[in-house]
Amino acid sequence: MRALATWSGAIAGLLLILVGGLIQAAAPIPTASGGWNLTTLPITLQVPALLLTALVCGPRSGMLAAVAYLSLGLFQLPVFQGGGGAAYLLDPGFGYLAGFIPAAWLTGKLVRQQGMDDLLGLFGAAVVGLGVLQVCGIANLLLGALAGRWGPNLGILLFSYSLAPLIPQLLLCCAVALMALLLRRLLLVES
Template sequence: MSGTESVELVGDEAVSNIALAAVLAALTAAFAYVSIPVPGLPVPISFQVFGAYFAGLLLGPRWGGLALTLYLLVGVAGAPVFSGGAAGLGYLLGPTGGYLVGFLLAAVVIGAIVHRGLEPRPLTEVSLPVQAGALLAGLAVIYAVGVPWLALSTANTFTEAFIGGAVTVLPGDLIKIAATLALVKGGVLARQQATA
């Protein structure tokens, strides 16, 4: 091998996906700053879920999961990237930690449903009903992890945690899904995916 030859250890597509995963991790952190505490609710209303939705839709289960893993690791390491600028392992283990873990699992589930494999495919090849079903499945995963975690880490019963941590916030979460789908239908996410 001469000095001018190079070995490609990581393909261009993998580099692009890693870069986009890092961008989506940062975007999830930015969304965390849009957090509205509501009196009487055990969890704040937050836009972090958009990060999970976009990661799963754009990157599929492998790279979307990487994006949310990066986000969680940075927060656990002490960067103020959780809701309201919180950080640290203590916050992750607290009442809202289940929702944070749920975001990671939701990105993987959404990606698996939409892309039907580990690698992402163009969103233009995925029907809107499939995307909507994937986002609803992702939301169900978030609640499935977040609600019991909330009940176990507070004095709330499971029923109280379910009402405060799922039923009450469900209308807003459905609006977030509709907003995500509107971006996809408008081609904004598809165009960004194509240029990545």
């Protein structure tokens, strides 16, 4: 029964990640007139979908969903932002994609081991997962710079891949934690 739950969570997670990669994130911002404007953020809902999968379905399902997503993209299906294929291994952003696997595993493991079933604990686990993504991506950029791949563009790449999306991703970690809490209670997920 547990294997069925793992695989069904992984398939649901893969679908969430695929759809999340197609949707531009947005946040409601209050206006001076007392209303609200929906402002687009410079990220998609792909990372929040990954974190939500790990928080709700656990480390195995999250990791399997991440492996399936990377496999689809590397085998020529255009699921990555710029398409797909093995050439993506040399893309500056590939380190962040490769970070999906350890981020999903660690996020899910934290929730399971620590018994986090409160909003703050789920938020903390999501932030740790986001941190893992950042570390993997930055490590890839630094290794590429040492190999001379990016030329003088390392600063620009670090800003566009790490710093610019960081605040919106942290904001979405709040939403992911809230959604995870509601889904965990609705689905009667045990910590």
